[in-house]
Amino acid sequence: MVDGREDEKGARPEELSFGAIMAVAASVITVLGFLGFSNFTQVREFLAPSGPTSSAPTAAGETTTTEDETTTASEETTSPDSSEPEPDDPADLDDSASDPTPFTASALLASGFTTDQGTEYALVSSGGKPCGQSAGMSPDVRAALDAYGCSAAMVGVYLVDSDTASADEQVLVSVQVMPLSSATAVEGVRANLAEGGSWDFGIWCPGSGVAEQTCSGDYASAVKAGRVSSDHRYLIGVSAVYANLNSASTSRPWVTAAARAATRASGPDNAG
CATH class of the missing domain: 3.40.1000 (Protein Transport Mog1p; Chain A)
Incomplete structure:
Protein backbone atom coordinates (compact mmCIF):
# COMPACT_ATOMS: atom_id res chain seq x y z
CA MET A 1 0.00 0.00 0.00
CA VAL A 2 2.87 2.43 0.67
CA ASP A 3 4.42 1.73 -2.73
CA GLY A 4 1.15 2.52 -4.48
CA ARG A 5 0.80 5.93 -2.81
CA GLU A 6 4.38 6.91 -3.60
CA ASP A 7 3.94 5.97 -7.26
CA GLU A 8 0.83 8.12 -7.54
CA LYS A 9 2.67 11.09 -6.11
CA GLY A 10 5.55 10.55 -8.57
CA ALA A 11 3.25 10.84 -11.59
CA ARG A 12 2.11 14.41 -10.88
CA PRO A 13 5.29 16.31 -11.88
CA GLU A 14 5.11 14.82 -15.37
CA GLU A 15 1.56 16.12 -15.79
CA LEU A 16 2.57 19.62 -14.63
CA SER A 17 5.59 19.62 -17.01
CA PHE A 18 3.35 18.88 -19.96
CA GLY A 19 1.02 21.77 -18.98
CA ALA A 20 3.95 24.14 -18.83
CA ILE A 21 5.06 23.09 -22.29
CA MET A 22 1.54 23.80 -23.56
CA ALA A 23 1.66 27.28 -22.09
CA VAL A 24 4.97 28.03 -23.80
CA ALA A 25 3.63 26.64 -27.09
CA ALA A 26 0.63 28.97 -26.89
CA SER A 27 2.81 31.99 -26.33
CA VAL A 28 5.05 31.31 -29.32
CA ILE A 29 2.47 30.00 -31.78
CA THR A 30 2.79 33.14 -33.88
CA VAL A 31 6.54 32.74 -34.04
CA LEU A 32 6.19 29.21 -35.35
CA GLY A 33 3.66 30.18 -37.97
CA PHE A 34 6.32 30.63 -40.59
CA LEU A 35 7.28 26.98 -40.16
CA GLY A 36 3.90 25.95 -41.54
CA PHE A 37 1.92 25.43 -38.35
CA SER A 38 -1.44 26.99 -38.98
CA ASN A 39 -3.14 26.40 -35.59
CA PHE A 40 -2.58 25.51 -31.95
CA THR A 41 -3.66 21.90 -32.44
CA GLN A 42 -0.77 21.22 -34.83
CA VAL A 43 1.71 22.73 -32.40
CA ARG A 44 0.35 20.59 -29.54
CA GLU A 45 0.57 17.44 -31.63
CA PHE A 46 4.14 18.29 -32.62
CA LEU A 47 5.24 18.91 -29.03
CA ALA A 48 3.31 16.06 -27.37
CA PRO A 49 5.49 12.95 -26.60
CA SER A 50 4.81 9.93 -28.76
CA GLY A 51 4.79 7.49 -25.81
CA PRO A 52 5.23 7.23 -22.05
CA THR A 53 8.30 9.07 -20.76
CA SER A 54 8.16 7.84 -17.16
CA SER A 55 8.39 4.47 -15.41
CA ALA A 56 5.67 5.45 -12.92
CA PRO A 57 3.18 2.58 -12.44
CA THR A 58 0.21 2.55 -14.75
CA ALA A 59 -2.94 0.48 -14.30
CA ALA A 60 -1.01 -2.45 -15.74
CA GLY A 61 1.82 -1.70 -13.34
CA GLU A 62 -0.63 -1.75 -10.43
CA THR A 63 -1.89 -5.12 -11.61
CA THR A 64 1.68 -6.41 -11.69
CA THR A 65 2.20 -5.20 -8.14
CA THR A 66 -0.95 -7.01 -7.04
CA GLU A 67 0.26 -10.19 -8.70
CA ASP A 68 3.62 -9.88 -6.93
CA GLU A 69 1.87 -9.50 -3.58
CA THR A 70 -0.27 -12.54 -4.32
CA THR A 71 2.79 -14.58 -5.21
CA THR A 72 4.48 -13.55 -1.96
CA ALA A 73 1.42 -14.52 0.05
CA SER A 74 1.34 -17.88 -1.69
CA GLU A 75 4.99 -18.46 -0.93
CA GLU A 76 4.43 -17.59 2.71
CA THR A 77 1.50 -20.00 2.86
CA THR A 78 3.40 -22.92 1.40
CA SER A 79 6.64 -22.30 3.28
CA PRO A 80 7.13 -24.05 6.64
CA ASP A 81 6.18 -21.83 9.58
CA SER A 82 9.27 -21.91 11.75
CA SER A 83 7.51 -19.88 14.47
CA GLU A 84 4.88 -22.55 15.12
CA PRO A 85 5.44 -23.95 18.63
CA GLU A 86 6.33 -27.57 19.03
CA PRO A 87 3.80 -29.81 20.83
CA ASP A 88 4.06 -29.80 24.61
CA ASP A 89 6.17 -32.53 26.11
CA PRO A 90 3.79 -34.92 27.94
Whole structure:
Protein backbone atom coordinates (compact mmCIF):
# COMPACT_ATOMS: atom_id res chain seq x y z
CA MET A 1 0.00 0.00 0.00
CA VAL A 2 2.87 2.43 0.67
CA ASP A 3 4.42 1.73 -2.73
CA GLY A 4 1.15 2.52 -4.48
CA ARG A 5 0.80 5.93 -2.81
CA GLU A 6 4.38 6.91 -3.60
CA ASP A 7 3.94 5.97 -7.26
CA GLU A 8 0.83 8.12 -7.54
CA LYS A 9 2.67 11.09 -6.11
CA GLY A 10 5.55 10.55 -8.57
CA ALA A 11 3.25 10.84 -11.59
CA ARG A 12 2.11 14.41 -10.88
CA PRO A 13 5.29 16.31 -11.88
CA GLU A 14 5.11 14.82 -15.37
CA GLU A 15 1.56 16.12 -15.79
CA LEU A 16 2.57 19.62 -14.63
CA SER A 17 5.59 19.62 -17.01
CA PHE A 18 3.35 18.88 -19.96
CA GLY A 19 1.02 21.77 -18.98
CA ALA A 20 3.95 24.14 -18.83
CA ILE A 21 5.06 23.09 -22.29
CA MET A 22 1.54 23.80 -23.56
CA ALA A 23 1.66 27.28 -22.09
CA VAL A 24 4.97 28.03 -23.80
CA ALA A 25 3.63 26.64 -27.09
CA ALA A 26 0.63 28.97 -26.89
CA SER A 27 2.81 31.99 -26.33
CA VAL A 28 5.05 31.31 -29.32
CA ILE A 29 2.47 30.00 -31.78
CA THR A 30 2.79 33.14 -33.88
CA VAL A 31 6.54 32.74 -34.04
CA LEU A 32 6.19 29.21 -35.35
CA GLY A 33 3.66 30.18 -37.97
CA PHE A 34 6.32 30.63 -40.59
CA LEU A 35 7.28 26.98 -40.16
CA GLY A 36 3.90 25.95 -41.54
CA PHE A 37 1.92 25.43 -38.35
CA SER A 38 -1.44 26.99 -38.98
CA ASN A 39 -3.14 26.40 -35.59
CA PHE A 40 -2.58 25.51 -31.95
CA THR A 41 -3.66 21.90 -32.44
CA GLN A 42 -0.77 21.22 -34.83
CA VAL A 43 1.71 22.73 -32.40
CA ARG A 44 0.35 20.59 -29.54
CA GLU A 45 0.57 17.44 -31.63
CA PHE A 46 4.14 18.29 -32.62
CA LEU A 47 5.24 18.91 -29.03
CA ALA A 48 3.31 16.06 -27.37
CA PRO A 49 5.49 12.95 -26.60
CA SER A 50 4.81 9.93 -28.76
CA GLY A 51 4.79 7.49 -25.81
CA PRO A 52 5.23 7.23 -22.05
CA THR A 53 8.30 9.07 -20.76
CA SER A 54 8.16 7.84 -17.16
CA SER A 55 8.39 4.47 -15.41
CA ALA A 56 5.67 5.45 -12.92
CA PRO A 57 3.18 2.58 -12.44
CA THR A 58 0.21 2.55 -14.75
CA ALA A 59 -2.94 0.48 -14.30
CA ALA A 60 -1.01 -2.45 -15.74
CA GLY A 61 1.82 -1.70 -13.34
CA GLU A 62 -0.63 -1.75 -10.43
CA THR A 63 -1.89 -5.12 -11.61
CA THR A 64 1.68 -6.41 -11.69
CA THR A 65 2.20 -5.20 -8.14
CA THR A 66 -0.95 -7.01 -7.04
CA GLU A 67 0.26 -10.19 -8.70
CA ASP A 68 3.62 -9.88 -6.93
CA GLU A 69 1.87 -9.50 -3.58
CA THR A 70 -0.27 -12.54 -4.32
CA THR A 71 2.79 -14.58 -5.21
CA THR A 72 4.48 -13.55 -1.96
CA ALA A 73 1.42 -14.52 0.05
CA SER A 74 1.34 -17.88 -1.69
CA GLU A 75 4.99 -18.46 -0.93
CA GLU A 76 4.43 -17.59 2.71
CA THR A 77 1.50 -20.00 2.86
CA THR A 78 3.40 -22.92 1.40
CA SER A 79 6.64 -22.30 3.28
CA PRO A 80 7.13 -24.05 6.64
CA ASP A 81 6.18 -21.83 9.58
CA SER A 82 9.27 -21.91 11.75
CA SER A 83 7.51 -19.88 14.47
CA GLU A 84 4.88 -22.55 15.12
CA PRO A 85 5.44 -23.95 18.63
CA GLU A 86 6.33 -27.57 19.03
CA PRO A 87 3.80 -29.81 20.83
CA ASP A 88 4.06 -29.80 24.61
CA ASP A 89 6.17 -32.53 26.11
CA PRO A 90 3.79 -34.92 27.94
CA ALA A 91 6.39 -35.17 30.68
CA ASP A 92 5.55 -31.55 31.59
CA LEU A 93 2.38 -32.88 33.19
CA ASP A 94 4.38 -34.97 35.65
CA ASP A 95 5.36 -32.03 37.85
CA SER A 96 3.54 -28.97 39.13
CA ALA A 97 6.51 -26.77 38.23
CA SER A 98 6.20 -27.51 34.51
CA ASP A 99 2.51 -28.37 34.11
CA PRO A 100 0.66 -25.62 32.18
CA THR A 101 -2.83 -27.10 32.81
CA PRO A 102 -5.15 -24.62 34.55
CA PHE A 103 -7.15 -25.73 37.57
CA THR A 104 -10.53 -25.32 35.87
CA ALA A 105 -13.50 -27.53 35.13
CA SER A 106 -13.09 -27.11 31.39
CA ALA A 107 -9.48 -28.29 31.55
CA LEU A 108 -9.99 -31.29 33.83
CA LEU A 109 -13.57 -32.47 33.34
CA ALA A 110 -15.56 -33.68 30.36
CA SER A 111 -18.88 -32.01 29.59
CA GLY A 112 -20.39 -35.48 29.37
CA PHE A 113 -19.68 -39.12 28.57
CA THR A 114 -21.39 -42.26 27.33
CA THR A 115 -21.18 -45.69 28.91
CA ASP A 116 -20.54 -48.90 27.02
CA GLN A 117 -24.25 -49.61 27.43
CA GLY A 118 -25.07 -46.39 25.58
CA THR A 119 -26.30 -44.36 28.55
CA GLU A 120 -25.41 -40.69 28.22
CA TYR A 121 -24.38 -38.55 31.18
CA ALA A 122 -24.12 -34.77 31.41
CA LEU A 123 -22.16 -32.51 33.75
CA VAL A 124 -24.67 -30.75 36.02
CA SER A 125 -22.34 -29.03 38.50
CA SER A 126 -18.62 -28.47 38.94
CA GLY A 127 -16.04 -26.50 40.84
CA GLY A 128 -13.00 -26.60 43.07
CA LYS A 129 -13.47 -28.19 46.48
CA PRO A 130 -11.19 -28.90 49.45
CA CYS A 131 -9.42 -32.22 49.10
CA GLY A 132 -10.69 -35.01 51.34
CA GLN A 133 -14.04 -33.40 52.20
CA SER A 134 -16.52 -35.42 50.14
CA ALA A 135 -19.45 -37.19 51.81
CA GLY A 136 -18.67 -40.82 52.60
CA MET A 137 -14.92 -40.70 51.88
CA SER A 138 -13.21 -43.54 53.70
CA PRO A 139 -10.52 -42.79 56.32
CA ASP A 140 -7.78 -44.56 54.36
CA VAL A 141 -8.35 -42.38 51.30
CA ARG A 142 -8.39 -39.22 53.38
CA ALA A 143 -5.19 -40.24 55.18
CA ALA A 144 -3.39 -40.99 51.91
CA LEU A 145 -4.44 -37.67 50.39
CA ASP A 146 -3.26 -35.80 53.47
CA ALA A 147 0.06 -37.66 53.48
CA TYR A 148 0.85 -36.58 49.92
CA GLY A 149 -0.26 -32.97 50.23
CA CYS A 150 -3.57 -32.95 48.36
CA SER A 151 -5.16 -29.55 48.95
CA ALA A 152 -7.89 -29.24 46.33
CA ALA A 153 -10.01 -31.27 43.95
CA MET A 154 -11.81 -30.25 40.80
CA VAL A 155 -15.19 -31.86 41.26
CA GLY A 156 -17.71 -32.77 38.59
CA VAL A 157 -21.18 -34.18 39.23
CA TYR A 158 -22.92 -36.02 36.41
CA LEU A 159 -26.46 -37.30 35.97
CA VAL A 160 -28.19 -39.38 33.31
CA ASP A 161 -28.85 -37.03 30.41
CA SER A 162 -32.44 -37.97 29.72
CA ASP A 163 -35.71 -36.12 30.22
CA THR A 164 -37.49 -39.44 30.63
CA ALA A 165 -35.33 -40.76 33.49
CA SER A 166 -37.33 -40.79 36.72
CA ALA A 167 -35.84 -39.97 40.10
CA ASP A 168 -35.56 -43.69 40.82
CA GLU A 169 -33.64 -44.23 37.58
CA GLN A 170 -31.13 -41.42 38.06
CA VAL A 171 -27.51 -42.34 38.65
CA LEU A 172 -25.18 -39.80 40.23
CA VAL A 173 -21.52 -39.91 39.24
CA SER A 174 -19.07 -37.92 41.35
CA VAL A 175 -15.64 -37.23 39.80
CA GLN A 176 -12.73 -35.74 41.72
CA VAL A 177 -9.61 -34.74 39.79
CA MET A 178 -6.85 -33.97 42.30
CA PRO A 179 -3.57 -32.37 41.17
CA LEU A 180 -0.66 -33.41 43.38
CA SER A 181 2.89 -32.11 43.32
CA SER A 182 4.18 -34.84 41.02
CA ALA A 183 3.39 -38.12 39.32
CA THR A 184 5.47 -39.80 42.00
CA ALA A 185 3.13 -38.45 44.69
CA VAL A 186 0.13 -39.81 42.81
CA GLU A 187 1.66 -43.26 42.68
CA GLY A 188 2.32 -42.97 46.40
CA VAL A 189 -1.38 -42.44 47.07
CA ARG A 190 -2.34 -45.36 44.86
CA ALA A 191 0.14 -47.63 46.60
CA ASN A 192 -1.70 -46.91 49.84
CA LEU A 193 -5.04 -47.95 48.38
CA ALA A 194 -5.12 -51.72 48.10
CA GLU A 195 -6.86 -52.94 44.98
CA GLY A 196 -10.23 -54.44 45.89
CA GLY A 197 -10.00 -52.92 49.38
CA SER A 198 -12.57 -50.90 51.26
CA TRP A 199 -11.38 -47.49 50.07
CA ASP A 200 -14.04 -45.00 48.92
CA PHE A 201 -13.61 -41.52 47.48
CA GLY A 202 -17.15 -40.56 48.53
CA ILE A 203 -19.44 -38.25 46.61
CA TRP A 204 -20.25 -34.63 45.99
CA CYS A 205 -23.83 -33.67 45.11
CA PRO A 206 -25.43 -30.84 43.12
CA GLY A 207 -26.84 -27.89 45.02
CA SER A 208 -30.34 -28.47 43.68
CA GLY A 209 -32.41 -30.95 41.75
CA VAL A 210 -33.06 -34.65 41.86
CA ALA A 211 -29.76 -35.63 43.53
CA GLU A 212 -29.51 -32.75 45.97
CA GLN A 213 -30.27 -34.97 49.00
CA THR A 214 -28.10 -37.93 48.00
CA CYS A 215 -25.13 -36.72 50.06
CA SER A 216 -27.22 -36.53 53.25
CA GLY A 217 -28.73 -40.04 52.90
CA ASP A 218 -27.48 -43.51 53.82
CA TYR A 219 -24.64 -43.59 51.33
CA ALA A 220 -22.84 -46.38 53.17
CA SER A 221 -25.70 -48.83 52.57
CA ALA A 222 -26.18 -48.07 48.87
CA VAL A 223 -24.81 -50.18 46.04
CA LYS A 224 -22.04 -48.13 44.50
CA ALA A 225 -19.03 -48.41 42.22
CA GLY A 226 -15.71 -46.71 42.77
CA ARG A 227 -12.63 -46.36 40.62
CA VAL A 228 -9.26 -44.69 40.97
CA SER A 229 -6.80 -43.85 38.23
CA SER A 230 -3.83 -41.61 37.61
CA ASP A 231 -2.92 -39.31 34.74
CA HIS A 232 0.56 -37.84 35.19
CA ARG A 233 0.35 -35.75 38.40
CA TYR A 234 -3.44 -36.04 38.59
CA LEU A 235 -5.24 -38.53 40.82
CA ILE A 236 -8.76 -39.29 39.63
CA GLY A 237 -11.29 -40.72 42.07
CA VAL A 238 -14.77 -41.66 40.83
CA SER A 239 -17.88 -42.87 42.65
CA ALA A 240 -21.22 -43.81 41.10
CA VAL A 241 -24.45 -44.48 42.97
CA TYR A 242 -28.16 -44.28 42.33
CA ALA A 243 -29.49 -40.89 43.39
CA ASN A 244 -32.08 -42.60 45.59
CA LEU A 245 -29.27 -44.70 47.16
CA ASN A 246 -30.69 -47.95 45.81
CA SER A 247 -29.25 -50.97 47.59
CA ALA A 248 -30.52 -53.64 45.18
CA SER A 249 -27.82 -55.77 43.60
CA THR A 250 -29.47 -55.38 40.19
CA SER A 251 -28.28 -51.77 40.12
CA ARG A 252 -24.59 -52.74 40.20
CA PRO A 253 -23.99 -53.14 36.42
CA TRP A 254 -25.31 -49.63 35.78
CA VAL A 255 -23.23 -47.85 38.40
CA THR A 256 -20.15 -49.87 37.41
CA ALA A 257 -20.50 -48.87 33.77
CA ALA A 258 -21.00 -45.23 34.75
CA ALA A 259 -17.91 -45.15 36.98
CA ARG A 260 -15.76 -46.77 34.29
CA ALA A 261 -16.83 -44.33 31.57
CA ALA A 262 -16.40 -41.30 33.82
CA THR A 263 -12.88 -42.34 34.72
CA ARG A 264 -11.88 -42.62 31.06
CA ALA A 265 -13.30 -39.17 30.30
CA SER A 266 -11.63 -37.24 33.13
CA GLY A 267 -8.24 -35.63 33.55
CA PRO A 268 -5.92 -33.09 31.90
CA ASP A 269 -6.53 -34.44 28.38
CA ASN A 270 -9.66 -32.24 28.38
CA ALA A 271 -7.41 -29.15 28.35
CA GLY A 272 -6.34 -29.88 24.76
